[in-house]
Amino acid sequence: SQKIEQNSEALNIQEGKTATLTCNYTNYSPAYLQWYRQDPGRGPVFLLLIRENEKEKRKERLKVTFDTTLKQSLFHITASQPADSATYLCALASNTGGFKTIFGAGTRLFVKA
Amino acid sequence: DAGVTQSPTHLIKTRGQQVTLRCSPKSGHDTVSWYQQALGQGPQFIFQYYEEEERQRGNFPDRFSGHQFPNYSSELNVNALLLGDSALYLCASSLDPGVNYGYTFGSGTRLTVV
Numbered sequence: 001s002q003k004i005e006q007n008s009e010a011l012n013i014q015e016g017k018t019a020t021l022t023c024n025y026t027n028y029s030p031a032y033l034q035w036y037r038q039d040p041g042r043g044p045v046f047l048l049l050i051r052e053n054e055k056e057k058r059k060e061r062l063k064v065t066f067d068t069t070l071k072q073s074l075f076h077i078t079a080s081q082p083a084d085s086a087t088y089l090c091a092l093a094s095n096t097g098g099f100k101t102i103f104g105a106g107t108r109l110f111v112k113a
Numbered sequence: 114d115a116g117v118t119q120s121p122t123h124l125i126k127t128r129g130q131q132v133t134l135r136c137s138p139k140s141g142h143d144t145v146s147w148y149q150q151a152l153g154q155g156p157q158f159i160f161q162y163y164e165e166e167e168r169q170r171g172n173f174p175d176r177f178s179g180h181q182f183p184n185y186s187s188e189l190n191v192n193a194l195l196l197g198d199s200a201l202y203l204c205a206s207s208l209d210p211g212v213n214y215g216y217t218f219g220s221g222t223r224l225t226v227v
Contacts, residue, residue, distance in 0.1 A: 004155075006155075036218075041220075041223075042220050043203050043205075043218030043220050044156065044203075044216075045218070046214070046215030046216060047215075049214070049215055089155055100158055100161065100171075101146070101158065101216065103157075104155050105153070106155050
């Protein structure tokens with residue numbers, strides 16, 4: 001069955017460092033991969049989308065890579081700040097029948113001042 | 114410009130009862146997807162509505178049903194509630210098919226079944 005794996009353990013880093021989060025998937029051929037941020041008790045907020053034919057996408061301090069051979073995406077936050085502390089969700093969508101989007105369980109990030 | 118609005122924000126129901134959750138999509142969006150999120154888990158896809166029809170469905174029983182209205186708003190109905198249905202229910206809207214700009218989520222409805 002389709003599976004998305006994100007680090008279940010929380011990631012603790014110091015302010016100013018680069019946070020790197022991993023998303024691995026199996027039994028899936030996504031056309032699109034998305035990253036979302038979710039704060040406690042709130043809905044996810046869309047951050048970045050990368051297509052299967054793109055290797056890397058950047059937006060301000062965020063960078064996403066997408067390796068369809070390794071079936072992996074890396075999500076980087078450079079110059080991290082305490083305000084970046086949240087859960088980050090990886091989501092995949094195929095291009096069959098309506099682009100159903102499925103989510104990983106997320107990785108909790110804590111940035112210490 | 115209002116984003117996605119969900120109501121109610123919190124709800125407590127008894128096992129066996131029925132519940133209806135409501136969602137108004139972001140202005141300009143025509144597609145609504147519903148997700149169930151248990152504590153500590155990622156959102157699980159329930160179903161997606163487009164042009165008032167259920168276009169895709171996840172692995173949820175028939176107790177879960179929905180509807181989309183001509184103004185694109187949507188309802189999620191759950192019958193014969195079980196304790197395991199307790200979760201945060203999220204509504205996400207998009208401009209079909211929603212893969213260029215991602216989904217816009219509401220803050221969810223927290224359903225507790227006792």
